[in-house]
Amino acid sequence: MLTAIKGNILEALSLDTLGVHPHSYLVLEDGRVAGIYLTLPETMAEAQVTDFGDALILQSFSDMHLHGPQYEYMGTGMDRPLLEWLEAYAFPTEARYADPVYAREKYRTLAHDLIQNGTTRVCMFSSRHTDGTLILMEELEKAGITGYVGKVNMDRDAPDYLRETTEESQKETLRWLEGCKGFTKVKPILTPRFAPSCSDELLTFLGKLKAERDLPVQSHLSENLGEIALVAKLFPDCGQYWEVYDKYGLFDSRTLMAHCVHSDARERAAMSRKGVWPVHCASSNNSLMSGISPVADMLREGQAICLGSDVSGGTTLSMLRTMANSISAAKDRGSMTWDYDQAISIEQAYYMATSAGQTFFGLKLGFPEGELLHAIVLDDTGLPKLPSLTLRDRLLRAAYRLDDRHITAVYSEGIRRR
Amino acid sequence: MLTAIKGNILEALSLDTLGVHPHSYLVLEDGRVAGIYLTLPETMAEAQVTDFGDALILQSFSDMHLHGPQYEYMGTGMDRPLLEWLEAYAFPTEARYADPVYAREKYRTLAHDLIQNGTTRVCMFSSRHTDGTLILMEELEKAGITGYVGKVNMDRDAPDYLRETTEESQKETLRWLEGCKGFTKVKPILTPRFAPSCSDELLTFLGKLKAERDLPVQSHLSENLGEIALVAKLFPDCGQYWEVYDKYGLFDSRTLMAHCVHSDARERAAMSRKGVWPVHCASSNNSLMSGISPVADMLREGQAICLGSDVSGGTTLSMLRTMANSISAAKDRGSMTWDYDQAISIEQAYYMATSAGQTFFGLKLGFPEGELLHAIVLDDTGLPKLPSLTLRDRLLRAAYRLDDRHITAVYSEGIRRR
Numbered sequence: 001m002l003t004a005i006k007g008n009i010l011e012a013l014s015l016d017t018l019g020v021h022p023h024s025y026l027v028l029e030d031g032r033v034a035g036i037y038l039t040l041p042e043t044m045a046e047a048q049v050t051d052f053g054d055a056l057i058l059q060s061f062s063d064m065h066l067h068g069p070q071y072e073y074m075g076t077g078m079d080r081p082l083l084e085w086l087e088a089y090a091f092p093t094e095a096r097y098a099d100p101v102y103a104r105e106k107y108r109t110l111a112h113d114l115i116q117n118g119t120t121r122v123c124m125f126s127s128r129h130t131d132g133t134l135i136l137m138e139e140l141e142k143a144g145i146t147g148y149v150g151k152v153n154m155d156r157d158a159p160d161y162l163r164e165t166t167e168e169s170q171k172e173t174l175r176w177l178e179g180c181k182g183f184t185k186v187k188p189i190l191t192p193r194f195a196p197s198c199s200d201e202l203l204t205f206l207g208k209l210k211a212e213r214d215l216p217v218q219s220h221l222s223e224n225l226g227e228i229a230l231v232a233k234l235f236p237d238c239g240q241y242w243e244v245y246d247k248y249g250l251f252d253s254r255t256l257m258a259h260c261v262h263s264d265a266r267e268r269a270a271m272s273r274k275g276v277w278p279v280h281c282a283s284s285n286n287s288l289m290s291g292i293s294p295v296a297d298m299l300r301e302g303q304a305i306c307l308g309s310d311v312s313g314g315t316t317l318s319m320l321r322t323m324a325n326s327i328s329a330a331k332d333r334g335s336m337t338w339d340y341d342q343a344i345s346i347e348q349a350y351y352m353a354t355s356a357g358q359t360f361f362g363l364k365l366g367f368p369e370g371e372l373l374h375a376i377v378l379d380d381t382g383l384p385k386l387p388s389l390t391l392r393d394r395l396l397r398a399a400y401r402l403d404d405r406h407i408t409a410v411y412s413e414g415i416r417r418r
Numbered sequence: 419m420l421t422a423i424k425g426n427i428l429e430a431l432s433l434d435t436l437g438v439h440p441h442s443y444l445v446l447e448d449g450r451v452a453g454i455y456l457t458l459p460e461t462m463a464e465a466q467v468t469d470f471g472d473a474l475i476l477q478s479f480s481d482m483h484l485h486g487p488q489y490e491y492m493g494t495g496m497d498r499p500l501l502e503w504l505e506a507y508a509f510p511t512e513a514r515y516a517d518p519v520y521a522r523e524k525y526r527t528l529a530h531d532l533i534q535n536g537t538t539r540v541c542m543f544s545s546r547h548t549d550g551t552l553i554l555m556e557e558l559e560k561a562g563i564t565g566y567v568g569k570v571n572m573d574r575d576a577p578d579y580l581r582e583t584t585e586e587s588q589k590e591t592l593r594w595l596e597g598c599k600g601f602t603k604v605k606p607i608l609t610p611r612f613a614p615s616c617s618d619e620l621l622t623f624l625g626k627l628k629a630e631r632d633l634p635v636q637s638h639l640s641e642n643l644g645e646i647a648l649v650a651k652l653f654p655d656c657g658q659y660w661e662v663y664d665k666y667g668l669f670d671s672r673t674l675m676a677h678c679v680h681s682d683a684r685e686r687a688a689m690s691r692k693g694v695w696p697v698h699c700a701s702s703n704n705s706l707m708s709g710i711s712p713v714a715d716m717l718r719e720g721q722a723i724c725l726g727s728d729v730s731g732g733t734t735l736s737m738l739r740t741m742a743n744s745i746s747a748a749k750d751r752g753s754m755t756w757d758y759d760q761a762i763s764i765e766q767a768y769y770m771a772t773s774a775g776q777t778f779f780g781l782k783l784g785f786p787e788g789e790l791l792h793a794i795v796l797d798d799t800g801l802p803k804l805p806s807l808t809l810r811d812r813l814l815r816a817a818y819r820l821d822d823r824h825i826t827a828v829y830s831e832g833i834r835r836r
Contacts, residue, residue: 072802075818076811079745079763089804286746289753289761315742315818324733327497328704332747335707336754343707345497384490386507393494400493400733403821 002044003028005409007052007377008391009036011366012059012351015299019366020391025049026057026367026375031414033367052409055379056394058350059367060410061319062121062357063114065218065258065279065308068136068149069094069103069127071110074312078287082224085288090312091159094127103132104139111143116404117318118376120412121357122147123218123256123279123308125191128154128164130176137186144412147361150191150218151176153206157197157230170205177213185413189256194220195244196230207249216254219245221278222267223259224290242267242276251276256360258308259284260298261291268301277360278305280352282329283322284313292333295326296342306356307349320378323349324399346396372414379408420462421446423827425470425795426809427454429784430477430769433717437784438809443467444475444785444793449832451785470827473797474812476768477785478828479737480539480565480775481532483636483676483697483726486554487512487521487545489528492730496705500642503706508730509577512545521550522557529561534822535736536794538830539775540565541636541674541697541726543609546572546582548594555604562830565779568609568636569594571624575615575648588623595631603831607674612638613662614648625667634672637663639696640685641677642708660685660694669694674778676726677702678716679709686719695778697724698770700747701740702731710751713744714760724774725767738796741767742817764814790832797826 004025011019027034027044040047073089080088097103114122122140126133126149133151140149151173155166164172173190180188190206192198198206210217222228222241235244242263245251253275260278263271271278280295298305308314309322316322326349334342355365363371380398389397398406410418422443429437445452445462458465491507498506515521532540540558544551544567551569558567569591573584582590591608598606608624610616616624628635640646640659649659656662660681663669671693678696681689689696698713716723726732727740734740744767752760773783781789798816807815816824828836 073804075815076804076807077814078818079761079814093804285753286749289749289758291753292750328746329750331704331707332710332750333754335703335709336751340707343497386491386494386511389494396495396497397493400496405823 001030002034002047004040004044004047004049005052005057005375005377006049007055007057009057009367010350010391010395012347012355013366015351016345016347018347018350018392018395022391026373028373028414031372033369033371033373035369036367052377052379054381055377055408056391056398058376058378059354060118060120060374060376060412061353062147062306063119063309063319064123064256064306064357064360065281066122066311066314067125068107068110069097070312071317072106074317075315078315082288087159091162095162097127097129097132100131100135103129103135107136107139111139111145113317114145115143115410115412115417116407118407118410119317119319120145120374120410120417121361122149123189124149125193125218126151128152128162128169130172130179133176134179137180137183141183141186144415144417146185146413148187148189148216148218150189152191152193153202154193154197155199155202166199166201169202173209189216189218190250192219192250194227195241196227196234203244203248203250211249216256217250218256219250219258221245221257221260222262224288225262228262240267242270246270246274256306258310259290259293261285261293268298268303271303272301278303279308280305280326281308281310281314282325283315284310286325286329287315288313292329294333294342295330296344299344299348304356304359305352306360307352318403319353320399320402323353326352327399346392346399349399350395373411374413375411376407377409378402379406419448420452420465422458422462422465422467423470423475423793423795424467425473425475427475427785428768428809428813430765430773431784433769434763434765436765436768436810436813440809444791446791446832449790451787451789451791453787454785470795470797472799473795473826474809474816476794476796477772478536478538478792478794478830479771480724481537481727481737482541482674482724482775482778483699484540484729484732485543486525486528486567487515488730489735490524492735493733496733500706505577509580513580515545515547515550518549518553521547521553525554525557529557529563531735532563533561533828533830533835534825536825536828537735537737538563538792538828539779540567541607542567543611543636544569546570546580546587546590548590548597551594552597555598555601559601559604562833562835564603564831566605566607566634566636568607570609570611571620572611572615573617573620584617584619587620591627607634607636608668610637610668612645613659614645614652621662621666621668629667634674635668636674637668637676639663639675639678640680642706643680646680658685660688664688664692674724676728677708677711679703679711686716686721689721690719695722695724697726698744699726699728699732700743701733702728704743704747705733706731710747712751712760713748714762717762717766722774722777723770724778725770736821737771738817738820741771744770745817764810764817767817768813791829792831793829794825795827796820797824
């Protein structure tokens with residue numbers, strides 16, 4: 001069946017190239033992209049058109065780092081030091097996800113709010129709880145969200161009530177992977193919380209599991225200096241933080257590493273060499289005063305950076321806001337270092353929020369032909385109509401000014417979800 | 419007539435003191451604050467109570483620096499260098515405010531949106547146009563907003579189509595002040611755009627006018643390094659930027675100076691000595707890469723800092739967001755200078771967004787008894803109810819997460835305006 005949506009279509013075709021299709025048709029065949037046309041070709045004349053007028057049609061967002069169980073206290077206690085914040089909010093709340101009823105209710109809200117905000121692809125940390133993690137995957141899939149979710153592994157460096165034994169962590173990981181078999185849209189990703197929270201034995205196990213089952217991996221890397229010092233202490237045989245993951249076979253082209261704020265040239269060279277994907281989390285790096293990631297430099301190096309909301313170190317689920325926060329953080333870094341080349345463009349922010357994630361999932365850039373549609377309609381027509389405003393200008397303005405109210409349609413896997 | 423509003427009342431009683439009144443009554447006599455009570459005193463038992471349940475009742479906001487004619491292009495072209503941005507957007511748009519019909523329509527929208535966002539007091543730049551400025555004042559007053567508005571003076575350093583002659587600027591300023599006589603809530607403030615845009619002759623005139631008529635003054639100070647260099651070139655007899663204003667009698671305890679990002683110890687000492695009010699504009703300083711103001715240091719020095727949205731160098735009209743942006747900017751400054759004491763608290767942000775402005779207008783802190791009520795109701799009850807969340811925690815969370823949707827009532831001058 002042929003359908004089409006019509007509007008001002010914007011694609012992130014490369015880090016610096018915005019594909020701009022004013023008042024065009026995005027034609028779908030059974031929900032899969034058949035092409036973008038300024039006028040409908042004769043062979044497609046019978047397509048049922050949904051006309052969004054002068055609104056913007058964008059790729060939907062890929063949020064490549066967030067913690068499902070942390071959503072409920074987003075924005076809370078952000079003025080506490082990290083460890084105190086973890087003890088006051090993160091750990092006690094996470095413990096409640098042992099309860100499937102509690103988990104179901106909270107994760108349903110999260111899935112709903114992701115769609116409202118135009119996020120249709122995620123890489124998400126769950127808690128350590130197997131059943132809670134499967135529930136999270138169910139709720140995401142039901143809401144129409146695709147991507148990867150990971151049961152967290154943590155057999156040390158956590159409060160007793162939350163920590164697993166090494167054996168338990170291994171057993172539960174296997175049980176979780178068994179439970180993942182019924183899923184078609186949300187897949188498992190191995191998730192050692194971060195190096196310090198996993199024993200050598202557990203990391204060895206995860207590395208083997210990854211190799212055997214060809215699984216992707218997500219974790220944290222060089223977020224703040226205290227953490228880097230802790231890793232150096234716990235893994236004295238590893239010269240740098242990344243070497244811990246590398247040593248256990250958890251550092252390759254299917255690995256997402258959140259933050260990388262303090263990754264130096266050597267660590268960044270290792271990421272490039274191995275094809276690791278850094279996930280930039282501007283809001284959380286700000287809230288927790290971790291530092292400002294040198295994103296512009298890393299993009300120039302060719303790092304495959306994606307964006308993450310990092311709920312709830314981050315204070316917003318909105319990837320529009322996350323784009324704006326990334327631009328703002330880069331500007332703050334620039335003005336504090338007297339280096340205007342630290343700034344990033346709206347093209348780069350949009351690319352990192354959309355196409356970069358798509359490529360991690362094995363998809364082509366922009367609206368790839370033959371793939372099920374993932375798109376949002378962003379209605380900025382209530383904003384002033386300025387003379388000479390380009391579609392690119394409108395995208396930048398939207399990142400600053402619009403929110404979920406203005407996302408008037410969300411398509412995921414070819415189906416309209418909002 | 420006795421009325422009361424009931425809810426969780428939060429007052430900014432000092433930079434570091436939040437007055438907290440859980441589930442209390444804010445009692446009004448003919449719209450004037452009669453007191454805050456946990457239970458209604460017997461003498462006030464007949465008060466008509468509007469119960470806002472578990473919502474927060476805050477002081478409404480004072481936006482102490484913004485440009486009325488710039489609102490329509492807020493968020494547009496923020497990646498252009500300042501001069502290019504001024505030429506592409508600021509100046510051509512500002513020229514349109516010569517047309518009273520155009521000005522009326524745009525300023526009505528602005529006034530409406532200010533109330534929607536809970537801003538009831540402003541210090542605002544208009545354009546150079548006398549009639550447009552009076553229209554802005556009318557629209558603000560009609561919407562229930564109080565404060566100061568200034569016709570901009572600029573007889574140099576602007577495009578021909580926008581610049582006034584010195585004579586014209588003087589004549590029009592006098593005509594404007596004549597026109598201001600009918601206003602009761604919105605008063606005139608002298609507004610040399612910034613030192614470089616005014617000739618010595620015009621500054622001399624404004625200084626005399628200020629002295630004769632006891633008028634307040636607003637302008638810009640040390641926003642970015644290019645501007646500081648320009649001032650040094652144009653006013654070679656003045657050792658520092660502030661000395662220009664001081665030389666002409668425009669730098670005293672009724673003077674607001676926006677930005678002060680690069681004010682050094684000597685300039686800051688002068689501000690303290692003279693009682694000048696710095697207005698911190700975090701969003702605009704970020705957007706234009708002006709730098710990050712050392713707000714925490716300035717607060718420790720006892721500077722009377724207020725907050726400004728600085729629309730449209732700033733990208734939001736929301737003072738809630740402006741509070742959050744101020745907190746974020748201070749954190750970025752802290753993490754880039756390895757100085758955690760650069761951070762500011764939610765108490766400080768709320769104080770700067772409310773009580774600091776009130777004191778500039780000659781009012782006491784918090785909800786002063788005997789004064790007409792200025793307040794907003796901020797309904798955060800849709801957010802998760804976390805155990806052990808204090809009202810202070812909820813205020814911080816609100817700054818990060820809430821927007822004009824959650825402002826469910828706005829009182830200005832004792833009257834409910836939303």
